[in-house]
Each structure stands twice: as structure tokens, then as C-alpha cells.
Amino acid sequence: MASSTHNNWVYPEDHFASNEQSLKFEICERIGIWNFSHDDWKRGCFIADDVLSIILNDLRNQARLHFEGLEIQSDFIRQASARQGMKIIAPDEFDAVIPFTIKGLVLQEVRLRDISDHYLPGQIRLRVENVAQIDRYPSLKKAGVFEMNSGICFINAKALQEQVFKSLMDKAFYVQSLAPKPLDTSNIYYVKRGSRPPTIELNIQHDILGCANVDFVPALVLDTEIISIPRGVLSAPFDTPFIFQRFGLMKWVNKERENQCIDENDRNLIWRSCSSSYEKFMFDLCEVSEERLYIRTACRIMKTVVKILYQHQNQAAVLLSSYHLKTVAMYCILLLTVPTNLTLPGYRLSGVSEALGYFLLFLESALEKKVLPDFFLGNEHLDEIFPGSYFSKIRIKYNLFDKETPELVNMAIFSFPVFKKVLAGCFDTANLDLTVVNFFRDRILIL
Known part of the structure; x- marks a missing residue:
């Protein structure tokens, strides 16, 4: 029987697809070295x-x-x-x-x-x-x-x-x-x-x-x-x-x-x-999947964008915390890399560019609906990863944006397009699985 996680600090490593060798340099030119x-x-x-x-x-x-x-x-x-x-x-x-x-x-x-x-x-x-x-x-x-x-x-x-x-x-x-x-x-x-x-x-x-x-x-x-x-x-x-x-x-x-x-x-x-033990396990899962490593890399890039735009008083960057971004990453891991009937047969995430595309669309949908449910509270799909767990039995969702003022959330909606502008040309939304995008928007983002 294995412990849920090891207990070491983890040095961050980027992982890009073999055909994305120039993508990291392009992103660094936009947002700096992370x-x-x-x-x-x-x-x-x-x-x-x-x-x-x-x-x-x-x-x-x-x-x-x-x-x-x-x-x-x-x-x-x-x-x-x-x-x-x-x-x-x-x-x-x-x-x-x-x-x-x-x-x-x-x-x-x-x-x-x-x-x-x-x-x-x-x-x-x-x-x-x-x-x-x-x-x-x-x-x-x-x-x-x-x-x-x-x-x-x-x-x-x-x-x-x-x-x-x-x-x-x-x-x-x-x-x-x-x-x-x-x-x-x-x-x-x-x-x-x-x-x-x-x-x-x-x-x-x-x-x-x-x-x-x-x-x-x-x-x-x-x-x-x-x-x-x-x-x-x-x-x-x-x-x-x-x-x-x-x-x-x-x-x-x-x-x-x-x-x-x-x-x-x-x-x-x-x-x-x-839920910290379970959250750590979610990111440990990245080590056994190339697709999840793309998601983890995309999350680090998004954290850097938030940090940079925060310094320019972008209200979406003021709103979005590291935990918000990691919550989106966990939904990406669940919806894109865990075997379910949701994704199309044989679908695989091709690289960081696609992972960033999902990230941006998920965040945009969450802001428009003013809802980002905590991954471990009221997530009806949690049994796909943690069957029978304490958290999978919780049926009431919690909106992470409830901690913030309605005014900040409203301002963040209008400030978010700058995120896309900063990363223009570095993310792909043309080849995404729309079944997943629509499922996140219409089924996950409901309280």
C-alpha cells in the first residue's frame, strides 16, 4: 500500500511537445522568464x-x-x-x-x-x-x-x-x-x-x-x-x-x-x-502522464501571466489566485486525461499550446458565469479519481469567487481579454475537443 504522496519539495520542470521547441522562447519574450x-x-x-x-x-x-x-x-x-x-x-x-x-x-x-x-x-x-x-x-x-x-x-x-x-x-x-x-x-x-x-x-x-x-x-x-x-x-x-x-x-x-x-x-x-493531501496527489499524477505535464507547464505559464499583469493593476489578475489556476489545472487533468466517456475516442492533448487554449477558455467561461467551483467540494466526478473518498461524498458545491467582492469579479470579466492578447499566437483553440469545453461551461460551472 502506498502513501498518498512523498514529502519533498519538488523542483519545477517545464515539459513541451517535441514540435514546440520554439514556443517556450516565444512565451518568455512575452512575459519574461519564469x-x-x-x-x-x-x-x-x-x-x-x-x-x-x-x-x-x-x-x-x-x-x-x-x-x-x-x-x-x-x-x-x-x-x-x-x-x-x-x-x-x-x-x-x-x-x-x-x-x-x-x-x-x-x-x-x-x-x-x-x-x-x-x-x-x-x-x-x-x-x-x-x-x-x-x-x-x-x-x-x-x-x-x-x-x-x-x-x-x-x-x-x-x-x-x-x-x-x-x-x-x-x-x-x-x-x-x-x-x-x-x-x-x-x-x-x-x-x-x-x-x-x-x-x-x-x-x-x-x-x-x-x-x-x-x-x-x-x-x-x-x-x-x-x-x-x-x-x-x-x-x-x-x-x-x-x-x-x-x-x-x-x-x-x-x-x-x-x-x-x-x-x-x-x-x-x-x-x-x-484537501491538501488529495491536491498534492493530483499534481503527482503529472509525473505518470506526458499530457498532464503539458497541463502543469501551462498552469505555471498562466501563474506568470497573472503575476505580470497584477503589477499593471489588471483586475482579472488581481482576482485570480494561484489556487484558482491550480483548480482549473485539476479540472483539465480530470476532463482531459482521466478515462471517461467524455472525451472523443483516442483524443490526446498534443502539447502546451492546446493546454493553454483550454486554460484560457475555461477561465473565460468561469469569469463570464462568475462561478469557479472548488475541485474537491461538490464535484460529482471526483469518484473518477478518488472513489468512495470523504470529499467525493460532499454534494454541495462551493464557488471560489464567493470570497471576492462582486465588483472585483465584474471588473475581472472586462480585464480578461488582455490575457489572450499577451499570449496571442502561443495558444491553440482551433483543435480543442469542444465536448470538453462545453461540458466544463455547461455542467461544471453550475452551482
């Missing part, structure tokens, strides 16, 4: 790994001293673009999940409803089943981690983030400040802590190695599931079982605009069921 050297990559990864290891070791020690039952795992899980082979321009941003549990506490996931009694996809509360045992955790109790709501005990996500993990991080930093300084001051890191729930942001600087930003994300281990991945997905002779961990992220309401549909009594209790 790659970086192996030496820069190694330095960035070293900074992230070294500082995360130091902080994690101190964090675990402080947890043992100050919070009974809080067990932080000894290693962090690399995720997001630097783990998926999707970084562009500079290797200076990294993301890591820090798994933890509360030993002996029995928790039950409870689906979250809004004030209109509608379920909120992917969002949960965590109910304490063995309430009689919470006296075993006096420090967590004092920090406000256990909250009674309508006679039921829940885990207060805000208290756990603000009063426990931030406190532990500050204690770990304080311990480091008291440690003897090495005679060679070139080995000293300068680290600043920020906060953007559920993330603890770390800004790291080193006089010689340079700087890096690391998103440090504490994540409660919710479940481990075994999924038999279909052989057609893996290009393998047999279905293969993989192990996936699922985490809960502390996603309590901390923005005024988000408060409107959440009950006042629930706003500090919200957790998000995190």
Missing part, C-alpha cells in the same frame, strides 16, 4: 527546512511543558506550489502543514449550517464526545479551547489558534532568543511572525542565504482513509490503494464580510476540512 536556477532552489528549500525544523522542535518542547495532551508531530508536511512542482520566478515562498492531535480526546465532525439553515461545504465544527475528560486538559481549558454551545462542547478554533499556537510560537521564539549566539554570526536567522488564520506567517532572513516566507499551518489530524485509485488514472495494470490523511484547519471567522451568513454563536468554532 524559471530559476537549481542553486537558488536549493538555498530556498534549505532556509525553509532549517527554520521549520528548529521552530518545530521548540514548539513540541513548549507544548509538552504547557499544554497537557497536545501532541505535535515531529515532522512537517510540505505542500502547495513548492511541493507540487509549480513555483515560478523565485523560490522564496513555502507552505507547511504541522499535524497535531489532542491525545485521548474523542471528537466528532459536525457539518456547519449558515443562518439560513444551509450546509456550508467543507466547513465543520468539532464536537467533544467524551466531555467528562476535558478536566484532564486544564491548560487548554483555561485557554478557552472547550466551549459550550447549546449544551454541547465544541473545540473553539479561535482560542486554539490565538491562545495556544500563537503562545507556543512566541515561547519558542523567546527560547531561541536566550540561546547562546554562535561565534559565526553568519549562521543566524532573523524571523518575524505574522498571522493570517489559519496560517502563522514566518518571514525569514539570512545575511548570506537570502530570505524566504513560510506559511506555517497547524492542522488537526481528523482521519486517515485508504482509497483505491483506478488503474486508468495511474496508467497502471491494477487499481492501487493509497493512504490519505485529512486535516482540520482552524478557519474561524475573522473578516467582517464573512460574518453575514454565519451564526454569531458559531463564528469561533469553524474548521475547514483540508
